[in-house]
Amino acid sequence: MSADLNVISHLVLDDKEFLDVKPVKKEKSVLGGPPAYATMVTPLLSLKTRIITSVGKNFPEAYLHYLSSINRLELEILIGEESTKFLHKIYKDKRTMFLLSQADILDEFVEEQKGAKACLISPVFREISNLSVKWAKNNHEYIGLDVQGLVRNTDRNRKIVLEFDNKYVKSIIEDVDIVKFSLNEAEAFTLKKTYSDIFKSLPINITNVITSGIQGVVFNEGEKIYSLKSPIRNELDPTGAGDVMMTGILAEIIKNKDVDFCIAFGMALAAEKVQYSKIRTLSSKNYSQIAEEILSTKELIK
Numbered sequence: 001m002s003a004d005l006n007v008i009s010h011l012v013l014d015d016k017e018f019l020d021v022k023p024v025k026k027e028k029s030v031l032g033g034p035p036a037y038a039t040m041v042t043p044l045l046s047l048k049t050r051i052i053t054s055v056g057k058n059f060p061e062a063y064l065h066y067l068s069s070i071n072r073l074e075l076e077i078l079i080g081e082e083s084t085k086f087l088h089k090i091y092k093d094k095r096t097m098f099l100l101s102q103a104d105i106l107d108e109f110v111e112e113q114k115g116a117k118a119c120l121i122s123p124v125f126r127e128i129s130n131l132s133v134k135w136a137k138n139n140h141e142y143i144g145l146d147v148q149g150l151v152r153n154t155d156r157n158r159k160i161v162l163e164f165d166n167k168y169v170k171s172i173i174e175d176v177d178i179v180k181f182s183l184n185e186a187e188a189f190t191l192k193k194t195y196s197d198i199f200k201s202l203p204i205n206i207t208n209v210i211t212s213g214i215q216g217v218v219f220n221e222g223e224k225i226y227s228l229k230s231p232i233r234n235e236l237d238p239t240g241a242g243d244v245m246m247t248g249i250l251a252e253i254i255k256n257k258d259v260d261f262c263i264a265f266g267m268a269l270a271a272e273k274v275q276y277s278k279i280r281t282l283s284s285k286n287y288s289q290i291a292e293e294i295l296s297t298k299e300l301i302k
Contacts, residue, residue, distance in 0.1 A: 003050040003074065003116035005042065005250060006140065009034040009149070010084040010103050010127050011053045011063075011077075014239070019091040031063045033084065034122035034146070036279050037240030038247040041269050043071050043281050045251045050074045052113050054103040054127065056083035070281075076113055080104035084124060086160075093213040093238050097160040099125055107131045115139025118250040121176070122243055123149025125160075130168070133175050143176040144250045146242055151185050162188040178207040178253070180246055186210045195301055199225050207259055209249075211242060218301065219263055228264055229297040231290065235274040245270035248287075260298060264291040 012033030018025040035051040042049040051067070055077060067075060085100040102125060110132045119140040121133060126149055136143050150172060153163035166189065173179050186208075187193060190201035195210070195218050202208045202220070209219045216229040248266035253259070268290035272282050 002048065003114070004048045004118065004254060005038075005247070006050045006052060006113070006116040006119045006136070007035045007038050007122070007247075008052045008106060008110055008119065008128060008132060008136070009122045010106075010124050011035050011051075011055050011059070011067075012124055013059070013083050013085040015085070015087045015100070016237075016239070017087070017089045018237075019089055029060065029085070031060075031066070031279050032086075032239065033124060034120070034240070034243040036063075036067070037243035037273070038120065039067065039070050039073060040240070040273060040276070040279060040282050041244055041247050041251075042073065044284060045248070046072065047247075047251055048072045048074075048116075050076060050113070050116060052076045052106065052110055054078040054080055054106055054109065056080055056101075056103055059083045076109075078104055078106065078109040084127070086124075088239060090237070090239070093235060095239070098158045099154050099160060100158065103127065105129075111135050117254045118142040118144065120144045120146075120243075120246055120250055122146040122246065125149050125152055130172050130175075133172050137175050142178075142250060142253050144246050144253075145173065145176040145179045146246055147173070147179060147181055147185055147189070148242070151189065164189075173206070174203055176206060178209065178246075178249060178259075180209045180211065180242060182242075183210055183212045195225055207263075209263060211245070213238065216297075217263060217267060219260075221259060225301040226260065227297075227299050227301055228260075228267060228294055230267060231271045231294065233271045233275055237277045238274050240279075241270040241273050244273040244282075261291060261295060264294040264298075267291070267294050 014032035245266035
């Protein structure tokens with residue numbers, strides 16, 4: 001299959017504890033990971049999508065069967081001993097994560113794959129390196145990167161903490177077209193607190209998107225910095241909203257839409273995703289119209 005979008009990342013099994021619900025709501029081995037969240041929108045957008053991933057022998061067959069049933073989706077899966085698994089302790093739009101196990105590194109497997117129009121690289125915990133990014137650069141027109149898995153480490157309790165080699169992550173960022181940070185990640189990466197200072201420390205020749213939950217996003221167009229407000233939604237589970245957003249952004253980028261509309265479109269999809277607690281295709285809505293409404297909130301910060 002000639003793909004519109006390649007998604008490189010681990011499929012994940014997530015244990016979740018919703019701490020703002022009494023008694024605490026617990027879920028075990030829920031299907032997750034950026035490739036799974038991307039499938040919440042790829043059928044809706046008619047994207048021919050290829051997932052490049054690794055799972056363990058313990059990965060539920062039912063999840064693979066579900067993914068295999070999705071229209072226009074191709075699975076390229078490296079089977080190893082372990083699957084990547086996290087524990088999420090969720091309180092409203094805040095999460096504390098713990099790494100329970102990890103699947104195989106993807107670099108060599110990635111280099112065996114076919115390219116596409118666009119590529120979403122969204123590691124969850126160091127499953128790719130600059131080798132995968134170089135391959136993506138040579139085999140795609142556009143590359144989107146979520147830095148999350150590049151800036152994570154674990155403490156002695158396996159809790160996910162922000163800890164990384166700044167120079168190494170910077171070298172990877174410089175090879176992509178659009179990169180997503182959470183506000184915490186951007187502050188840790190740049191060692192700055194204000195948006196003006198943060199963006200001065202990021203490369204201006206690419207689009208940097210900084211998310212701040214229900215507050216919306218801040219992004220750059222060259223040296224200018226803009227904000228967009230998120231629509232107000234009843235949030236059930238924020239997990240995966242960033243992956244849905246980045247998938248939507250790349251879907252519009254390959255149509256040569258303006259970058260601010262692409263970001264607003266991704267935000268429209270993400271605002272819908274947070275209302276879902278399970279992975280399934282989002283409802284069919286006029287997301288382009290919602291994107292235009294989001295775009296009307298665009299304000300110049302610098």
